[in-house]
Amino acid sequence: MRFSRMSAVSRAVQSAGIPLLVVSMVVTTAIAGIPGYFILADALGPERSNEALRVYAVIALCTAVAEGVALAFGIFIFWRLSRRIKTLNDEIRLLVRNVLHDIRTPISHISNAAQRILGGDGCAEDAAADISESCSRILSIVNANVEITNNYARVAELPPGEEDFSAVVAEAVELFSAVADMKGVSLSLETPSSPVVLAAHRHKLQQLAGNLIDNAIKFTPSGGNVTVSLSETRDSVIFKVTDSGVGIAKSDLPKIYDRFFRAERSRDTPGSGLGLSLVRAIVTFYDGDIDCKSKPDSGTVFAVTIPKRK
Ligand SMILES: Nc1ncnc2c1ncn2[C@@H]1O[C@H](COP(=O)(O)OP(=O)(O)O)[C@@H](O)[C@H]1O
Ligand SMILES: [Mg+2]
Numbered sequence: 001m002r003f004s005r006m007s008a009v010s011r012a013v014q015s016a017g018i019p020l021l022v023v024s025m026v027v028t029t030a031i032a033g034i035p036g037y038f039i040l041a042d043a044l045g046p047e048r049s050n051e052a053l054r055v056y057a058v059i060a061l062c063t064a065v066a067e068g069v070a071l072a073f074g075i076f077i078f079w080r081l082s083r084r085i086k087t088l089n090d091e092i093r094l095l096v097r098n099v100l101h102d103i104r105t106p107i108s109h110i111s112n113a114a115q116r117i118l119g120g121d122g123c124a125e126d127a128a129a130d131i132s133e134s135c136s137r138i139l140s141i142v143n144a145n146v147e148i149t150n151n152y153a154r155v156a157e158l159p160p161g162e163e164d165f166s167a168v169v170a171e172a173v174e175l176f177s178a179v180a181d182m183k184g185v186s187l188s189l190e191t192p193s194s195p196v197v198l199a200a201h202r203h204k205l206q207q208l209a210g211n212l213i214d215n216a217i218k219f220t221p222s223g224g225n226v227t228v229s230l231s232e233t234r235d236s237v238i239f240k241v242t243d244s245g246v247g248i249a250k251s252d253l254p255k256i257y258d259r260f261f262r263a264e265r266s267r268d269t270p271g272s273g274l275g276l277s278l279v280r281a282i283v284t285f286y287d288g289d290i291d292c293k294s295k296p297d298s299g300t301v302f303a304v305t306i307p308k309r310k
Contacts, residue, residue: 098260106134144274164195172209184222190229211275220245247296
């Protein structure tokens with residue numbers, strides 16, 4: 001419902017905008033222009049050429065110019081606003097379309113599995129496992145979207161704790177080492193020996209580290225390597241994940257943080273296209289920065305910088 005109201009507002013602003021602008025231009029021109037014209041005509045008239053009237057005319061001219069500039073500025077702001085509303089509207093439409101598209105497959109798996117159980121067709125345990133897997137998939141799509149939205153909206157949160165990012169990263173590497181081993185990807189960790197403490201929420205740091213490490217392993221073929229490193233300056237923490245994987249095309253780089261974006265060549269790898277969007281939302285939440293450098297068929301480096309205090 002919120003979505004349709006949004007698009008109605010957007011349409012109303014956009015359709016009312018042009019007539020509104022024309023009326024305001026006519027009114028402003030009349031207010032500034034008509035008295036200005038008489039003052040100017042009077043000041044420049046043959047019998048009235050004294051210095052005071054000339055100054056008066058210049059002031060009137062300046063006022064008219066200032067009005068013109070203000071009007072142009074107003075038009076510019078209006079144009080920017082209506083474009084922003086349109087972009088937001090498009091993003092919401094895309095989001096809804098993608099969520100619906102993404103949950104349709106697991107829902108049809110659930111339905112098939114339920115039919116199998118009801119028809120006594122095949123093993124009920126397998127069907128239950130399919131149902132459970134599909135439910136987890138839907139839940140992860142819903143949770144990721146809720147997380148991203150909460151981060152964007154900066155919904156009231158528990159206050160951040162003093163977290164040791166170094167321990168979080170070590171845990172994440174430990175967690176992913178089995179996956180890396182199975183894939184034949186070497187996973188290494190470079191962290192300072194002392195704790196790297198920052199004001200943050202542990203589960204957000206876990207999501208951030210986990211998503212970047214997961215991607216690095218996922219998009220690195222067997223025989224490649226992934227290096228996870230953490231360092232700090234006086235005010236910030238720098239977390240880097242470097243891989244020797246498939247890389248990202250230059251034209252795709254601006255899109256990788258968009259919800260549901262997946263590069264053409266990664267579509268046969270499992271995923272939802274929500275991980276980096278969530279990572280960026282978390283980084284933004286802590287007023288940090290994320291940078292990606294990549295070369296196709298050579299590898300990718302993600303570098304996240306987070307201030308120790310927000
Ligand atoms: N380390 C990486 N190497 C190559 N491509 C990557 C890497 N990380 C992200 N990408 C690209 O960015 C897309 C978006 O990433 P993400 O949001 O985590 O989605 P997912 O992992 O579900 O595909 C990926 O599908 C992939 O095309
Ligand atoms: Mg991912």
